[in-house]
Amino acid sequence: MKILNLYNHSPGSLPALLLVAVLLGGCASSSPYTTGAVKTFDPDTSRVEQPGEAESYQYWDRIDNTIFHQIEKPLDLNRVFRFAGRTLGISGAKQADNINRLDEVPESSWYTYRHYYNPMTHEELAAGPNTVQPDTSGQWTIFSAKLEGANPGFFAEDSKGHRFLIKFDGPNYPELTTSAEVIGTKIFYAAGYYVPESTITYFDPDKVTVGDGVMVEEMGEERQMTQEDYREIISIAAKNERGDVRALASKFVDGVPLGPWDFQGTRSDDPNDRVNHEHRREIRGMRIISSWLNDTDRRDANTMSVYTENGYIRHLVQDFGNTLGANGASIHYPIYGQAYLIDPRYMVTSALSLGLNVHPWEDINAQEYIPHPSVGYFRSEPFRPGNWVSVHPIPAFENMTLRDAFWGAKQVMSFSDEDIRAIVETGQLSNGDAVEYLVQTLIERRDKIGGYWFSKINPIDKFEPERRGDQLTLRFTDLGIENGIFNAESIRYRYTLTSTGGQLVAEDKLSDQSTFTDTLPAEEDSDTQIWMYEIVTLRDGVKAADKKVTVYVVMDEEYGTRIGGIQRQE
Amino acid sequence: MIFQRTCKLLALFLFSTAGVNMTVAASHNFSFTMQEAPVRTDTSSSEPTPYSSKKSVGGHLLSLPSYLFQWSISPIGYAIKKAETTVLPYLLEGERGDYGVFPLFELGGDTGYSYGLLLFHNRPFYPNHSARVEALFSSSDYNDIDFEYTINRFLSDRGRLVFDAAFANRPDRTFLFGNDASFSDRTFYDRQDFEAALSYSYSLSDRTFLSFNTDYLRRKITRSDRVTEDNTPAFPSEFLVKNALLSTGVNLAIDNARGIPRINRGSRFITDLQWSRSLTDDQFNYINYSAEWNQFIPIPFLPDDRRLAFKGEIQKVESLGDKEIPFFENPSLGSSRDLRGFSTNRFRDTGSLLFTLEYRYPIWDFSDVVLFVDEGQVFNHYSDIGINDFHTSYGFGFHLISTKGFAFRSEFAFSRETSRFILLISPNF
Numbered sequence: 001m002k003i004l005n006l007y008n009h010s011p012g013s014l015p016a017l018l019l020v021a022v023l024l025g026g027c028a029s030s031s032p033y034t035t036g037a038v039k040t041f042d043p044d045t046s047r048v049e050q051p052g053e054a055e056s057y058q059y060w061d062r063i064d065n066t067i068f069h070q071i072e073k074p075l076d077l078n079r080v081f082r083f084a085g086r087t088l089g090i091s092g093a094k095q096a097d098n099i100n101r102l103d104e105v106p107e108s109s110w111y112t113y114r115h116y117y118n119p120m121t122h123e124e125l126a127a128g129p130n131t132v133q134p135d136t137s138g139q140w141t142i143f144s145a146k147l148e149g150a151n152p153g154f155f156a157e158d159s160k161g162h163r164f165l166i167k168f169d170g171p172n173y174p175e176l177t178t179s180a181e182v183i184g185t186k187i188f189y190a191a192g193y194y195v196p197e198s199t200i201t202y203f204d205p206d207k208v209t210v211g212d213g214v215m216v217e218e219m220g221e222e223r224q225m226t227q228e229d230y231r232e233i234i235s236i237a238a239k240n241e242r243g244d245v246r247a248l249a250s251k252f253v254d255g256v257p258l259g260p261w262d263f264q265g266t267r268s269d270d271p272n273d274r275v276n277h278e279h280r281r282e283i284r285g286m287r288i289i290s291s292w293l294n295d296t297d298r299r300d301a302n303t304m305s306v307y308t309e310n311g312y313i314r315h316l317v318q319d320f321g322n323t324l325g326a327n328g329a330s331i332h333y334p335i336y337g338q339a340y341l342i343d344p345r346y347m348v349t350s351a352l353s354l355g356l357n358v359h360p361w362e363d364i365n366a367q368e369y370i371p372h373p374s375v376g377y378f379r380s381e382p383f384r385p386g387n388w389v390s391v392h393p394i395p396a397f398e399n400m401t402l403r404d405a406f407w408g409a410k411q412v413m414s415f416s417d418e419d420i421r422a423i424v425e426t427g428q429l430s431n432g433d434a435v436e437y438l439v440q441t442l443i444e445r446r447d448k449i450g451g452y453w454f455s456k457i458n459p460i461d462k463f464e465p466e467r468r469g470d471q472l473t474l475r476f477t478d479l480g481i482e483n484g485i486f487n488a489e490s491i492r493y494r495y496t497l498t499s500t501g502g503q504l505v506a507e508d509k510l511s512d513q514s515t516f517t518d519t520l521p522a523e524e525d526s527d528t529q530i531w532m533y534e535i536v537t538l539r540d541g542v543k544a545a546d547k548k549v550t551v552y553v554v555m556d557e558e559y560g561t562r563i564g565g566i567q568r569q570e
Numbered sequence: 571m572i573f574q575r576t577c578k579l580l581a582l583f584l585f586s587t588a589g590v591n592m593t594v595a596a597s598h599n600f601s602f603t604m605q606e607a608p609v610r611t612d613t614s615s616s617e618p619t620p621y622s623s624k625k626s627v628g629g630h631l632l633s634l635p636s637y638l639f640q641w642s643i644s645p646i647g648y649a650i651k652k653a654e655t656t657v658l659p660y661l662l663e664g665e666r667g668d669y670g671v672f673p674l675f676e677l678g679g680d681t682g683y684s685y686g687l688l689l690f691h692n693r694p695f696y697p698n699h700s701a702r703v704e705a706l707f708s709s710s711d712y713n714d715i716d717f718e719y720t721i722n723r724f725l726s727d728r729g730r731l732v733f734d735a736a737f738a739n740r741p742d743r744t745f746l747f748g749n750d751a752s753f754s755d756r757t758f759y760d761r762q763d764f765e766a767a768l769s770y771s772y773s774l775s776d777r778t779f780l781s782f783n784t785d786y787l788r789r790k791i792t793r794s795d796r797v798t799e800d801n802t803p804a805f806p807s808e809f810l811v812k813n814a815l816l817s818t819g820v821n822l823a824i825d826n827a828r829g830i831p832r833i834n835r836g837s838r839f840i841t842d843l844q845w846s847r848s849l850t851d852d853q854f855n856y857i858n859y860s861a862e863w864n865q866f867i868p869i870p871f872l873p874d875d876r877r878l879a880f881k882g883e884i885q886k887v888e889s890l891g892d893k894e895i896p897f898f899e900n901p902s903l904g905s906s907r908d909l910r911g912f913s914t915n916r917f918r919d920t921g922s923l924l925f926t927l928e929y930r931y932p933i934w935d936f937s938d939v940v941l942f943v944d945e946g947q948v949f950n951h952y953s954d955i956g957i958n959d960f961h962t963s964y965g966f967g968f969h970l971i972s973t974k975g976f977a978f979r980s981e982f983a984f985s986r987e988t989s990r991f992i993l994l995i996s997p998n999f
């Protein structure tokens with residue numbers, strides 16, 4: 001065997017040695033558990049100088065992520081080596097950078113624990129982020145026009161001084177876009193994201209006036225907005241039997257808007273922004289929530305950063321007008337959610353197959369699958385959770401690992417049928433059948449998500465250790481069973497319990513219950529004990545069911561028995 | 571075994587380098603429960619910060635190629651961002667005014683590149699009028715200026731009057747004559763044209779169109795410098811002419827082709843008859859007639875956008891009395907729309923016959939792949955047409971499809987003699 005002689009090398013080998021040394025310097029390992037406290041809050045809310053506003057680009061992020069980012073990926077040797085390592089089975093996926101010892105996302109300016117962690121009532125789910133409703137009893141004043149985007153609208157201030165962005169449905173699909181906006185907003189809110197307040201409102205069209213100085217552009221020239229302009233904007237809007245105009249009212253967020261945040265990199269002028277966005281768990285896992293809603297237009301331009309009064313930047317997700325069956329003022333195309341707008345994977349197969357390969361979305365006439373105009377094109381049958389993509393590639397979504405997906409899937413699965421109904425009803429669809437269709441489709445898509453992702457990884461969670469005397473009990477929840485995805489009778493758990501010191505208490509012990517109780521040996525002379533459960537779920541007929549979850553239980557006199565770490569095998 | 575282990579360690583070393591270090595800070599303030607699980611949690615906002623994306627020096631080195639790529643495209647990103655706030659809304663979001671100016675660029679051709687302007691006005695004088703000027707400049711040898719004025723709903727809601735005037739000088743046109751002419755016998759000429767045309771089109775129905783036209787063409791044929799440079803045979807001196815021609819004719823089109831944005835079924839017939847004579851003398855007097863048939867057929871058992879497209883076209887020119895026909899008015903084959911794999915005007919005679927079959931199928935909603943074969947021959951008399959006299963060209967291409975239909979094509983065509991790369995905004999058929 002040839003051994004590298006570090007002391008007798010040729011001058012030419014010095015750079016190579018330096019490179020090796022540099023590369024070695026990058027190696028690091030960390031303990032899978034902590035005997036201290038688990039970080040559940042990422043302190044990224046320190047006061048910072050107010051940054052400037054970032055420009056919002058409608059085309060650049062799409063072009064960049066669709067073309068340049070795809071070219072760049074194979075040029076990043078980190079990614080190439082990692083891919084090769086995964087292929088050879090000697091390296092794992094690049095995991096998110098902001099996960100704690102419980103494999104969870106800490107709360108931050110991006111995310112807060114909500115429905116999965118602390119189940120919300122139906123009233124809380126229906127209310128979502130909303131704190132105020134637009135006052136429709138008094139006069140509204142338009143203070144700015146919004147003519148760009150898929151459907152025009154305006155900015156109005158109600159008689160109580162609250163300011164809202166007012167948007168309308170497209171003429172051919174009344175109630176579609178506005179209901180999608182509200183439902184999508186509330187689901188994302190319950191999943192833990194920061195979102196703007198959004199509500200459906202019906203206002204008297206005669207109680208709106210155009211303020212002085214509101215300008216619109218016509219033929220390249222600016223002029224004062226007139227009452228006729230306002231009438232033209234609302235002429236296509238849906239109305240109720242009293243003639244009130246249906247609209248989406250999005251309340252101005254508190255703080256100073258700073259433009260969108262990106263799905264990649266960090267913001268250089270925000271010292272709190274330390275984790276690359278493409279490596280944030282809550283953004284990677286958002287892909288699963290977006291897939292549930294067919295949130296196809298998720299991209300930089302549909303996000304918002306706000307400088308709060310406490311002096312830090314909060315990160316919001318917004319613009320849900322392309323969720324469910326809506327695609328702006330119109331309906332989704334069948335291809336949406338199944339392939340990118342430009343998708344070389346399918347283009348190559350089409351070209352090489354001489355057209356004989358017919359993609360599943362190709363021979364679908366969307367109009368034949370629209371049960372109600374207010375629902376648009378939103379189906380569960382063609383939905384493939386593992387293949388879902390947004391219209392444009394998103395680096396964070398591309399980086400999603402199985403663990404990120406599991407995190408996203410358990411957020412989705414936390415919505416019960418009744419939870420979904422409570423949220424859908426806030427879309428105020430006038431057709432009861434449309435409500436039923438939407439609820440049912442969301443339920444079916446939710447269950448597909450659970451069925452797919454919970455089959456890829458061991459879906460046990462919510463661990464609770466308890467020590468009584470020399471008995472150690474570990475309780476947990478099998479999310480697959482809890483959500484009715486898997487049959488409890490077909491499931492058994494095999495676990496091994498050892499101490500980190502090597503004491504074996506149980507080896508390959510089988511249990512058909514999600515509660516393990518074992519007798520611990522006499523205590524050693526140690527302040528802190530750490531016990532390790534290695535749990536495998538045995539599920540009949542389900543691929544990858546035998547993935548392992550390792551749970552570390554920490555015990556000491558001062559803080560008692562607790563979970564110190566969780567590791568999930570992918 | 572040792573070797574395997576060494577490899578695995580080396581690989582692990584590389585892959586761990588590709589990773590990102592995560593540090594967890596010592597905790598400060600404790601609580602005892604998090605959600606349902608008994609957990610010691612730290613929700614403090616005190617430093618040191620627990621989470622960040624850190625890349626080792628080695629990781630940065632491995633990312634160096636991607637950094638260089640990012641740096642290299644930064645001007646493109648800057649340009650697109652700049653365009654978004656200035657040009658793109660004007661071009662893409664329906665805010666284009668009634669008049670404007672656009673730059674034009676043309677790559678390829680004899681002179682490499684040319685540049686110019688497009689000026690348009692969509693309602694000069696009256697709402698139903700439109701005007702446009704395209705001008706391309708390259709060198710004193712190659713210029714192209716085209717002016718078009720259109721009056722829609724002229725005399726009738728179904729009528730349209732178009733006046734078109736153009737000046738062009740283009741060097742190095744290829745000259746060969748006959749179906750069996752050898753490629754090595756080719757020679758070259760230069761030409762300079764001024765053309766003015768007036769045409770009136772009338773829609774007999776939604777699918778039947780009749781048009782009448784009168785053209786004035788002044789053309790000058792001169793020797794090409796390339797004859798000397800390439801040592802090719804001399805251009806026939808009797809074809810060096812400077813003449814003015816007046817033509818008048820009628821065109822009938824029946825368009826039953828259907829499908830938007832992709833034509834996938836139906837047929838199209840186009841017939842044309844022109845009478846021309848020279849104005850400056852009585853040397854030329856002839857008629858020119860042609861017939862074209864297009865048929866579109868979807869492939870059974872597949873979606874309709876997998877389709878065959880067929881074109882058959884015959885052209886013939888006949889002299890009247892004992893008068894002559896200018897050589898450039900004889901039909902020729904070898905262009906971007908017929909016998910595409912041969913050089914321009916490769917075959918020329920008083921008649922031409924062409925068959926084209928294309929298989930068009932989508933690879934995406936905005937792009938088709940096209941596989942094609944062209945078969946064509948030129949002839950002097952109809953009796954000269956022979957099954958063994960066809961020349962074959964074949965190839966493939968990509969068509970861009972807009973929501974309204976065909977937008978752009980790039981094709982690679984081949985033949986036994988040469989090949990051609992085509993980039994055009996006009997369809998073959």
